[in-house]
Amino acid sequence: MLLQGLAREFAYFLDGLYMSFNGAGAAVRRAVMKKVGYYPGEFFLYMNEMDMAFRIWDAGYTIRYFPDIVSYHKASPTNRQSWRAPFFYCRNLFWLVWKNQPMGRAWSLTLLLFYYCLYFSMEQKTTIYLKAAWDAVKNLGMILSLRKPVQPEVARKLRVPYRVNFTFYR
Template sequence: MKGFSIIIVTWNALNHLKNYLPSVVETEYPDFEIIIADNASDDGSKQWIKSTYPDVKIATFDRNYGYCGGNNRAVPFTEKEILLFLNNDVRVDKNWLHGINKAFKDDMTAAVQPKMLSDKEPEKFEYAGAAGGFIDKYGYPFCRGRIFEEVEKDEGQYDNNRNLFWASGAALAIRKDLFRETGGFDEDFEFHMEEIDLCWRLQNLGYQIGYAPDSVVYHLGGGSLPMGSPRKVYYNFRNSLFMLWKNYSSFSLRKRFGIRILLDIVAAWKALAQGKPKEWWAVAKAHLHFLKDLGKVSRKRAYLQKQRVNKDDPDAMLNFSIIWQHFLKAVKKFKNLP
């Protein structure tokens, strides 16, 4: 059996810890530890943890490093071979680690995601991860069980083991040695898509991303940046460009990156036509900041391309446009995609 170090990043979220940490502590598994990565909270979180769960480790930082920075800085406090990054608003089944452990039997499986259901509507998948993540050939992310805003009910339709493109950062298990080898989360991302970038880097090194359907967690979601927030739009578009430029194969960078730019422009002007000028500006600002950082991102690409084993794009990148399938062909469920 693998040992798990469960890392939970938090910042002034005592209410979430009171609601969700008890289920994690009550996990039934012989070898795990819990590390709270506290990003300089001043709401009494540390005092409550020490008095309520004295066996839970606390890694205290001097300021708020966000998701990427908090998780990266918590890794030196861990003692087990598998890191499990868990959001502070996730409730877990007591036997959830057994399924994830089983998914790591293949030595080429670098990371694993459990089935992720909604804490508000447990019969439905949760937006952020559902039954595992994929991207289309232009880099747009979606999930088994969630395409854009269409979220499916869980009826066991995705309870099969198949490789994913990305595992949700809300509940992401990864081998510690590979996390360190790849440099961990890219802190330039700040929010959103850092887990997709990490999973893509792992696949370019020849590893695969697994799924554990018999491991179930329930995610509240929407805590950091609400849906429709111009700030969320900005990070999604900017970080997607960062990710594509870093990780695309040479073929896709030549043939597909320009089309993705055009699709972003269409999205921006569609937002403006719908009376959403802040969203239009968020997309424009994302592209401006990408251009400003292009030199830095290009240096990262040069390094990563030298390291990669797979010269082509990963097999789990689905070779169609999800924009075309969803908005023009009205496909609403993953199982109906080509």
């Protein structure tokens, strides 16, 4: 029973299907982008690909991974900590939920994200997650004006790694 569940769960990966993609090395057909829209400008940094992935899957398309294709992305020569990554990842998670999730899931995920903001702010002795949550709430009206929830089946299939985005200062 467990093995059957795992086989079903990983069938997407065996077929080369993925829930999202990394924009640092991705190609999207022009026709798909024209139909589902482009990167969300309001996000500025981070979670752009996940937002687009919701729309791609909701429109009936798939996302595929080709391990034989290599792309190169210029990285910073210095490994410095910045407030930008945790701030925008956190804020944009709220926006991703509010824009794309059906109402019931949006409510429960919002509560989970607020919990994560409080818990990881205390654990990591930072206020960046709370600032990001406040910025998300301040712009709630703008995000809700862009709201187009995906089909419940799509929302169930896409697994967003919510918790991992709160591990910047560990």
